[in-house]
Amino acid sequence: MVTYASSANDLVSGSVAVTCAPASGSTFAIGTTTVACSARDSSGNSATGRFAVVVLSPAQMIANLIADATADSFRQALSLLQNALSSVDRNNLSAACSQVTALISQVQAQSGKTLTTAQADELLRQANDVKAALGCN
Secondary structure (H helix, E strand, O other): OOOOOOOEEEOOOEEEOEEEEOOOOOOOOOEEEEEEEEEEOOOOOEEEEEEEEEEOOHHHHHHHHHHHHHHOOOHHHHHHHHHHHHHHHOOOHHHHHHHHHHHHHHHHHHEOOOEOHHHHHHHHHHHHHHHHHHOOO
8 A cells, every 4th residue: 555645836826635546545566557537617727737656566565675785784583584585485484484573683782883873763664665565463
């Protein structure tokens, strides 16, 4: 499910309603989806806009985590992430969830040590996104 905010403001009418398709809160497929929005003021003037939403698969999300962990020289995480990726490829989501959860513990333990707080926060954000995409408890 993808949520987003849209708004439009007219000099005379002020804030005007915006209609977008697909709507915020819709389920988007993995890949790129273009969202088209339009707004109309009280005088009948209209404007449109578009933006792209990219939804990654769990495997793509884990691959991004591997790249970030490598860039941060956080080698401790690499084997867990590679195992998680293999688990996803084998459709063993339970094992992938366990491996991502173990990664989260490692990141938390290294925050402010081998990882800066900012690096740890970003890895934790991504890891929690992966858990959500995998449907982990």
